[in-house]
Amino acid sequence: xxxxxxxxxxxxxxxxxxxxxxxxxxxxxxxxxxxxxxxxxxxxxxxxxxxxxxxxxxxxxxxxxxxxxxxxxxxxxxxxxxxxxxxxxxxxxxxxxxxxxxxxxxxxxxxxxxxxxxxxxxxxxxxxxxxxxxxxxxxxxxxxxxxxxxxxxxxxxxxxxxxxxxxxxxxxxxxxxxxxxxxxxxxxxxxxxxxxxxxxxxxxxxxxxxxxxxxxxxxxxxxxxxxxxxxxxxxxxxxxxxxxxxx
Numbered sequence: 623x624x625x626x627x628x629x630x631x632x633x634x635x636x637x638x639x640x641x642x643x644x645x646x647x648x649x650x651x652x653x654x655x656x657x658x659x660x661x662x663x664x665x666x667x668x669x670x671x672x673x674x675x676x677x678x679x680x681x682x683x684x685x686x687x688x689x690x691x692x693x694x695x696x697x698x699x700x701x702x703x704x705x706x707x708x709x710x711x712x713x714x715x716x717x718x719x720x721x722x723x724x725x726x727x728x729x730x731x732x733x734x735x736x737x738x739x740x741x742x743x744x745x746x747x748x749x750x751x752x753x754x755x756x757x758x759x760x761x762x763x764x765x766x767x768x769x770x771x772x773x774x775x776x777x778x779x780x781x782x783x784x785x786x787x788x789x790x791x792x793x794x795x796x797x798x799x800x801x802x803x804x805x806x807x808x809x810x811x812x813x814x815x816x817x818x819x820x821x822x823x824x825x826x827x828x829x830x831x832x833x834x835x836x837x838x839x840x841x842x843x844x845x846x847x848x849x850x851x852x853x854x855x856x857x858x859x860x861x862x863x864x865x866x867x868x869x
Contacts, residue, residue, distance in 0.1 A: 649697060649707050649735050649753070653837040653851070654830040655810045657792040658751035658779035660739050661699040664869030669847070670694045671861030673711065677853055679770040680802040684714040684725060691727070693861075697735070698868070702742075705753075707735035711771075733771050734758045748780035748791075756799075772799035773806070786818030796831070806831040841865070 650661045654677070661667070675688040682688065695709030710730040717723035737753030756772035777794035793811035798804060812828025812835075822841035827834065833854040840848045850860030 649705050649737055649755070650699075652792060652812055652814065652826050652828050653835040654806070654853070655792065655812055655828045656737070656751075656753060656775045656777050656794050656796065657790075658739060658741075658743075658749040658777045659790075659792075660702060660737070660749075660751070661697075661705060662867070663699055663702050664867055666696070666698045666866045666868055667707075667847075667863050668696050668866070669861055669863030671849060672859050674853055674857035674859055676857050677859070678711070679800070681800065682711070682713060682731065682770055684716075689714045703739045705735075705737045709733060709735070731768060731770050743780065748778040750776070750778050752776045769799050770803075773797060773803070774799075788814075788816040788821075790814035790816075792828075 649656070650659050651657050671693045673691045673693055675690050678688055678691055680688065682691075691712045691714065693709050693711050695707055697705060697707035697709075699705045710732040712727040713729040713731055714725060715728050716725055717728050733756035735753070735755045736757055737751055739749060739751045741747070741750040743749035752775070754772070754774040756769055757774075773796055775794050775796040777792065779790060779792045781788055781790045791811075791813055793809065795809055796807065798807055808831050810829055810831045812826055814824055814826040816824050823838065824840070825836075825838045827836045835851075835853055836855065837849075837851045842848060845865050847863040847865055848860075849863065851858065853859055
């Protein structure tokens with residue numbers, strides 16, 4: 623049975639184009655679109671995600687060029703109605719900011735994330751949530767001029783059981799703080815699908831305000847969440863999350 627589960631996981635990951643997730647910041651969501659879904663109460667996540675340069679904010683450059691990077695994150699769901707996360711994206715630059723020194727990941731952009739579920743999903747109504755990423759940080763006039771990932775959103779999610787298969791519909795309105803992220807502003811959303819034959823798998827497709835992403839995540843041995851994919855069906859990304867039950 624265990625080998626069958628592993629085979630199904632690998633097969634599904636190979637035949638499904640997948641992409642960078644909202645979970646790159648440790649918060650429950652789709653690919654690059656937030657949802658009103660919440661993680662299990664008492665669950666903590668520690669993980670990393672490879673981020674292609676097209677998903678890095680346009681202002682994050684080295685010698686005038688964008689770069690592929692990686693995020694690391696830690697998140698926790700202390701109560702059913704709230705998720706909290708902390709993460710950072712590695713920043714490529716010259717060592718000690720000296721243009722004559724070698725280039726490497728000598729800095730990082732840090733951010734906090736939060737999501738509050740205002741209404742729990744019922745038989746006839748969706749769940750509703752509000753939240754944001756990079757919600758704390760220096761002001762635009764600060765020395766670091768950060769807030770590169772700062773955005774706020776309101777989201778709604780509804781799931782339907784179809785003979786053991788679970789279909790989800792998600793819609794959100796999102797506003798990014800910095801102008802260089804305006805391409806992701808506005809109404810976003812997508813659909814999710816969990817097959818009855820292996821519920822740890824979840825496939826998804828979404829519109830993130832700038833393009834269409836398709837993806838999948840998969841829980842293995844209850845403790846690991848695999849993420850890998852293609853952002854805008856072109857740019858590979860992937861990561862691994864350790865899921866720890868604190869209760």
